[in-house]
Amino acid sequence: MAGSSEPVGLSPTERAFLRALQSQGVPFMMVGIAAARLQGAPVVTEDIDLWFAEDTQTGIAAAAKEAGVIYIPGGIAMNPPTFGGRDVRVDQVLTMSGLASFDEELGNTIVREVNGIRLRILNLERIIASKRAANRDKDRAVLPALEAALVALRSRERKP
């Protein structure tokens, strides 16, 4: 919101990581609540969910190392691939409920520039579709706000 301090957006380490992913040629898109937030949705989250193309584990690990992000590959302690660090809020999303393949969903992304980094963001319609399909308590809880944001977004798109 409008305040006296400068907006932060992504943390310095997150910026370095996203840039490293791009320089490593790892295809990814931002999904989930952070992506919805970048399309006006009045919702809050703990993390930035990233959905990667298949077989990108090596590139992700290299980008994490380059950016100083702690990365724990999946399966060591029955864990999913996990990121860590004091100013790192990134999560790797392994499956997206109710959506098509990563490559097909690339066609349903928009580009947003955040802290000077051009990021592919899953569009709000598809985020809502994934939340509906996931249908957990926490997904159902955010649906009204996401749907209201879609109404607001469309009203602006109609504007000449």
Add this chain to the structure above:
Amino acid sequence: MVYNLWVHSILQSQLSTEQKHYLSLWQKAVRLAEGTKHDPGDIYHALCNLELTPEEQLDGGFIRAGRA
């Protein structure tokens, strides 16, 4: 009724440009919510968020700050 309209027009004329802007967003939200199940408050906040920069949008959406 006529009196109310008169009072409202007087009140609106006394609003600052910023107040008028946010009032117009609220009125737009109410219009968009009419006849739907959507909450005008959610639409209003989304309209406000859409006026922010991407960095500001992210800042408002995190429980944990990014510690720049």
